Amino acid sequence: MNKLQQALYQNFGFHTFKKGQEKIIQSVLNGKDTIAMLPTGGGKSLCYQLPGYLLDGMVLIISPLLSLMEDQVQQLKALGEKRAAALNSMLSRNERNAILENIGRYKFLYLSPEALQSDYVLDRLKRVPISLFVIDEAHCISEWGHDFRPDYSKLGQLRKTLGHPPVLALTATATKNTLLDVMNLLDLQHADRHLYSVNRPNIALKVENAADTAEKIHRTVQLVEQLQGPGIVYCPTRKWAEELSAEIKAKTNSRSDFYHGGMESGDRILIQQQFINHQLDVICSTNAFGMGVDKADIRYVIHFHQPQTAEAFMQEIGRAGRDGKPSISILLRAPGDIELQQQIIQMEYLADHEISSILSILTATEERDEKKLRELLISHGVSETQARTIIHLFLSGKTSIELMTQELSHRMELKLDKMYHLSALLEQKSCLRESLLSYFSEAYKPDHTQNQCCSRCGIDLTAYEQKGEGNKMERFDNWRSELNRIFGLQSEGELC
Incomplete structure (x- = not known):
């Protein structure tokens, strides 16, 4: 066991690295600017968390989503790491000030690119040595990326303001144009590049065509009832997430709830934790849910509408089967889907x-x-x-x-x-996996150890269905009854 493997086991309890992790970590430890593309579920967070324990100074992580930051902080704290915090809008002013005034105590600090625009935040960060400047979801830097965030484009200059620490830019899905844009905007012309396939061979890909939206709703409910969970149903709007969750609750025995950006942050965290802790069978969500969520056993993903881009589609697919076990992604299509996404974009x-x-x-x-x-x-x-x-x-x-x-x-x-590019890709008659990979300039190399590829190559859906009675827990009604269940309390009065 070499030094890195020892550190991996001591800090995270793992005996081996996932594909690409060790090379990326070694590049970071050598002080190299590094661009890394690992598939969803490939273990990107470990690529900066492990170096954090081996380098002096703070690891500063720029992340686009509150839920993603909170989840990463909670994972580190669960491992016993107390020097982790997320500086975001969920904090009170006092909590925010406490972090900034004691900033030298932290090893891992997460914040949004917008928070980094604050002169006060920058001034406090200048007072501590930063060993690594991590940009998660780095495709957000590029206008060619599927989730462009204007404030990401300033990170190159902000890095210089902070003393030019080494950069680790991470993404799961990026085309050649996007990667070139990331390199140029961050001035990473001599960076080490570690780019791995976006393919997830353990996830079968299925496309089903429906006559109309009503048939898609019926089929979604049917699939949730039949498939081995847990699962995620991705929806194009907040309204659809809520309505589909209600439909599933009414017509199946599955414990379902919805998740979207219009909810209170506390409610979002509660739903996320319930899902992680097996208290929910299925989440109906907009595409924000799942980024960084530490749940390896998601067995299926249903895409209720065609995603806007191939990158977004691949990210949604990749939320399933992070444990490497057979899982399935099912895209439901119906006339009018393209027009809906077009309207969302034009809005x-x-x-x-x-x-x-x-x-x-x-x-x-x-x-x-x-x-x-x-x-x-x-x-x-x-x-x-x-x-x-x-x-x-x-x-x-x-x-x-x-x-x-x-x-x-x-x-x-x-x-x-x-x-339109994704729509045309989905209309092709060739292997769906091959078509998706070609979008990312990858040649498909069939994995003969995997029995199921895609609906065009042939899929036996029964392989993903429930076997016998599922182990359904009681439905979660409210926080009081849940505390009663956890702590064995007999009445609400005992909670006072």
Whole structure:
């Protein structure tokens, strides 16, 4: 057992690395800027967590989602690591100040790219040595990426402000154009690159066509009842997540709930923990759920609508079967699906008169703090996604209606092109896995140890169905009854 394997076992209890992890970690320990692409479930977080124990100084992790940050912090704390924190909007002012005032105590600090725009946060970070600057979901840097975040594009300059620490840029799904953009924007021209296949051969891929939406609803309920869980049903909107969960509750014995960004953060964390701890059988969710969730035994993923991009589709697929056991992804398609996704994309676009009104708001204030500007626009009915993009353009000097219209139109066309590309890919008659991998410039190498590939190559769905009676626990009704169950209390009065 070499030194790295010893550290792996001592800190995480694992005897062996997953594919690619050891090479990526060695690159980081050698002080090299590193770009790594590992498939969903490939163990990206270990690639900075293990070096964190072997390097002096703080590991700073930039992450796009609150739920992702919280989950990673909870995983570290479960391993006994007390020097981990997430600096985000879920904290009270006192909690936030306590972290910043004692910032030298932390080994792992997670924060959003937006939080890093704060001069105060930057000032505190400058006071501690940063051994590694980690950018999770690095595809968010690139306009070619499927989830572009304007604040990610500033990370290259912010890294220099923090003393130019080594970078580890991580992603699960990125095309060649996206990776080149990441390298250029972060100035990583001499970085080590460790790029591994996005293919997950243990996950069978199935596409089913339905006559209409009603048939898709019926089929979703049927699949949830038949398939061995736990599972995730991905939905295009918050409303669909709620309605499908209610339908599953009403028509099956499965314990179902919904998850989306419109919920209170505490409710989202509760749902996530219930799912992780086997108190829920299926989650109906928008695509945010599942990123970083430490649940290896998800047996199926149902895509209720076609995702917007091949990258998003591959990420949703990859939430299943992280334990390497046979799992399945089922995409349900019906007439009108493309039009719905098209409308969702076009809703982010703003007409000239809307841009004019927003510019009037921005020019009428001397405020230039991005968070406060975002809150200002949201209070005027602008969506968070629109606000982020508009403020990014405004502060970068694109302050005319013409320039903003041109930029927003360009971004909308990029998204529509990706959506149409995936739709065309799904219409092909060849192997679905081969078609998906070709999008990422990968040649498909059939894995003959896996018996099931995709619906075009032939799938026996019975292999993924429940065998006998499932071990269903009692439904979770509310926090009081759950505490009663856990602690053996007899009455609500005993909780006071």
